[in-house]
Amino acid sequence: xxxxMELIDVKKTIGKKEIIKGLSFTINQxxxxxxxxxxxxxxxxxxxxxxxxxxxxxxxxxxxxxxVKTDYKKAIAEVGAIVxxxxxxxxxxxxxxxxxxxxxxxxxxEQRIQEVVELVGLGKAIKxxxxxxxxxxxxxLGIAQALLHNPSVLILDEPTNGLDPAGIREIRHxxxxxxxxxxxxxxxxxxxxGEVEQMCDRIGIIKNGEMIAIQAVNDTSEESETQVLSxxxxxxxxxxxxxxxxxxxxxxxxxxxxxxxxxxxxKNNIPSLIESLVKQNIAIYQVEVSKASxxxxxxxxxxxxxxx
Amino acid sequence: xxxxxxxxxxxxxxxxxxxxxxxxxxxxxxLTIGIAxxxxxxxxxxxxYDAENWxxxxxAENAALEEQNKDGxxxxxxxxSIIAKNEYxxxxxxxxxxxxxxxxxxxxxPLLSLISLFTIIVAAGIVASEFRMGTVKLLLIRPISRSKIxxxxxxxxxxxxFMTLIFLLVLSYIIGAIFFGFDGINPYLVxxxxxxxxxxxxLGETISSYGYGLxxxxxxxxxxxxxxxxxxNSSLAIGIAIFLMFAGNSIVGFFSNYSWVxxxxxxxxNLELYSNGNxxxxxxxxxxxxxxxxxxxxxIFLVLSWVFFxxxxxxxx
Numbered sequence: 001x002x003x004x005m006e007l008i009d010v011k012k013t014i015g016k017k018e019i020i021k022g023l024s025f026t027i028n029q030x031x032x033x034x035x036x037x038x039x040x041x042x043x044x045x046x047x048x049x050x051x052x053x054x055x056x057x058x059x060x061x062x063x064x065x066x067x068v069k070t071d072y073k074k075a076i077a078e079v080g081a082i083v084x085x086x087x088x089x090x091x092x093x094x095x096x097x098x099x100x101x102x103x104x105x106x107x108x109x110e111q112r113i114q115e116v117v118e119l120v121g122l123g124k125a126i127k128x129x130x131x132x133x134x135x136x137x138x139x140x141l142g143i144a145q146a147l148l149h150n151p152s153v154l155i156l157d158e159p160t161n162g163l164d165p166a167g168i169r170e171i172r173h174x175x176x177x178x179x180x181x182x183x184x185x186x187x188x189x190x191x192x193x194g195e196v197e198q199m200c201d202r203i204g205i206i207k208n209g210e211m212i213a214i215q216a217v218n219d220t221s222e223e224s225e226t227q228v229l230s231x232x233x234x235x236x237x238x239x240x241x242x243x244x245x246x247x248x249x250x251x252x253x254x255x256x257x258x259x260x261x262x263x264x265x266x267k268n269n270i271p272s273l274i275e276s277l278v279k280q281n282i283a284i285y286q287v288e289v290s291k292a293s294x295x296x297x298x299x300x301x302x303x304x305x306x307x308x
Numbered sequence: 309x310x311x312x313x314x315x316x317x318x319x320x321x322x323x324x325x326x327x328x329x330x331x332x333x334x335x336x337x338x339l340t341i342g343i344a345x346x347x348x349x350x351x352x353x354x355x356x357y358d359a360e361n362w363x364x365x366x367x368a369e370n371a372a373l374e375e376q377n378k379d380g381x382x383x384x385x386x387x388x389s390i391i392a393k394n395e396y397x398x399x400x401x402x403x404x405x406x407x408x409x410x411x412x413x414x415x416x417x418p419l420l421s422l423i424s425l426f427t428i429i430v431a432a433g434i435v436a437s438e439f440r441m442g443t444v445k446l447l448l449i450r451p452i453s454r455s456k457i458x459x460x461x462x463x464x465x466x467x468x469x470f471m472t473l474i475f476l477l478v479l480s481y482i483i484g485a486i487f488f489g490f491d492g493i494n495p496y497l498v499x500x501x502x503x504x505x506x507x508x509x510x511l512g513e514t515i516s517s518y519g520y521g522l523x524x525x526x527x528x529x530x531x532x533x534x535x536x537x538x539x540x541n542s543s544l545a546i547g548i549a550i551f552l553m554f555a556g557n558s559i560v561g562f563f564s565n566y567s568w569v570x571x572x573x574x575x576x577x578n579l580e581l582y583s584n585g586n587x588x589x590x591x592x593x594x595x596x597x598x599x600x601x602x603x604x605x606x607x608i609f610l611v612l613s614w615v616f617f618x619x620x621x622x623x624x625x
Contacts (some may be wrong), residue, residue, distance in 0.1 A: 014623075048621070048623070049620065051445075051449040051554065052448070052449065053445055053448060053449065053621065053622040054621040054623065055621060072450075072453075072455070073451040073452070076449055076450065076451050077451040079449065081449055082446075083445045083449070084442070084444075084445070085442065086446075087320065087441055087442030087443050087445070088446075089441065089443055090441070091325055091326055092321075092322070092325055096321070096325070100318050100321070100322075101313075101446065101450070103314040103315075103317065103318055104311070104314070104315070104318070104447075104450040104451075104452055105450060105451065106311065142446075145446060258462070304566065
């Protein structure tokens with residue numbers, strides 16, 4: 001299957017500063033890809049390059065095989081996007097705003113506009129001036145505008161901004177539906193991993209213009225289960241002696257947290273670890289093993305709190 | 309072509325859905341009525357001359373003007389030119405036509421500078437406001453080239469200028485007719501031309517005075533459009549364009565001792581000078597020279613707008 005979007009060693013230099021330092025990744029059709037990173041990591045710059053608002057310094061971006069550099073019109077015809085805030089003409093109604101964008105692409109019927117209005121749930125508010133919309137309503141109008149032409153690739157930049165939990169759940173709902181039912185590839189950027197984690201198939205973490213990790217969400221296959229690090233909590237006594245053993249025999253830096261040792265370890269190696277502790281006369285009261293959440297992992301990777 | 313018309317339609321909608329555009333038209337209507345009322349009250353123009361006694365009427369008018377000249381010198385030259393025109397009618401035995409709708413329309417030509425002002429405001433905003441509102445991002449991520457979007461905006465500005473001009477002409481004619489009555493389909497009038505006094509068609513004169521005014525209008529609108537798309541800032545574009553529109557002649561006057569003054573845009577925008585026989589006001593200038601200079605400026609303005617709009621990244625604020 002052809003990739004919906006393909007970034008090939010994309011670089012962007014502004015002035016002398018390298019903002020994006022060679023991004024390469026692929027987004028498949030029907031996949032929801034979370035593009036996560038702290039503010040200033042280069043998410044919006046990358047998205048601006050995807051939609052042709054900024055030129056690439058080096059590399060290429062292909063949308064369904066069409067390069068945004070050489071075949072822009074063909075490439076962008078398959079893309080619907082919100083870039084940063086969904087800014088609309090405040091002096092026109094939501095409906096007029098949609099009509100305005102509909103006129104720029106051939107073949108969008110009145111019926112289609114009505115359809116997307118219903119999909120994003122704007123209802124009667126569509127007749128009101130966009131200037132009176134709340135941020136949440138503008139997000140919906142922004143998504144409606146991006147969906148008008150049935151794009152194969154949907155790019156949503158911080159779509160959960162300004163939405164209440166109910167609104168986020170709603171977005172999650174139709175993002176999943178678009179991906180599974182209409183095979184749309186969806187790229188969602190956010191600095192809040194927790195808000196988008198549940199709607200994504202894969203998560204890419206960007207920091208300082210570099211992709212530092214790409215991770216599948218809900219990956220439950222046998223192989224990954226054993227290799228993925230699990231979070232282990234041990235209630236032991238004496239604790240300081242146990243820490244010493246973990247360090248010398250297993251090269252683990254455990255942290256003492258509320259009388260429990262906390263560390264990450266591969267699940268299938270835990271029994272031998274416990275055996276070794278018991279043999280060295282450490283009393284074990286409780287063992288808690290949980291799969292390390294993406295949050296924990298990315299917290300380590302990025303080394304700063306982007307999870308918020 | 310079909311989608312270009314849709315782009316134009318979009319631009320016109322965005323222009324006319326705004327109150328500020330309608331306020332401009334309101335100002336034009338009020339000013340035209342005001343001018344008509346003031347003309348009626350203070351000028352008391354003769355709207356028709358008697359078929360039998362028009363000669364005595366003109367002689368009486370001249371006598372009254374001569375009388376006025378004794379009181380104050382400052383209106384003397386103005387009055388003298390009316391006296392001269394009246395004598396031309398008498399000498400050539402032409403019955404003058406009364407003041408009416410078409411002549412009022414011709415006299416309203418200075419309002420063209422107001423249209424220039426409005427067009428500058430529209431031109432300055434049409435690109436810059438998209439950047440200010442942030443809507444430019446959603447505008448550009450369509451399967452339409454940036455050049456085409458820019459062209460639709462420029463054509464919209466010119467379209468606005470012409471529409472407003474036609475509005476002013478029709479409005480002046482209608483208000484002129486209400487206040488002063490009709491003066492025929494193609495009335496004639498004695499005017500000062502390069503060869504001295506001449507009996508000319510008012511319609512022709514109206515077309516030429518508005519036509520010459522259009523040159524300046526289009527140049528200033530294009531200039532404002534250029535500043536707007538280069539700096540993406542409408543206040544800057546309005547400010548600079550209006551400043552230059554009013555200060556243009558002073559700038560030319562200030563540098564008039566230098567030979568390169570003739571290359572300044574504003575030394576060339578008033579092509580009417582050539583038809584009035586003042587063609588030698590700066591050495592080396594002719595109608596052809598001025599048109600060439602105007603075209604060069606025009607092309608530079610458009611190329612700069614195009615380069616900055618199509619080549620530059622649309623980055624954050």
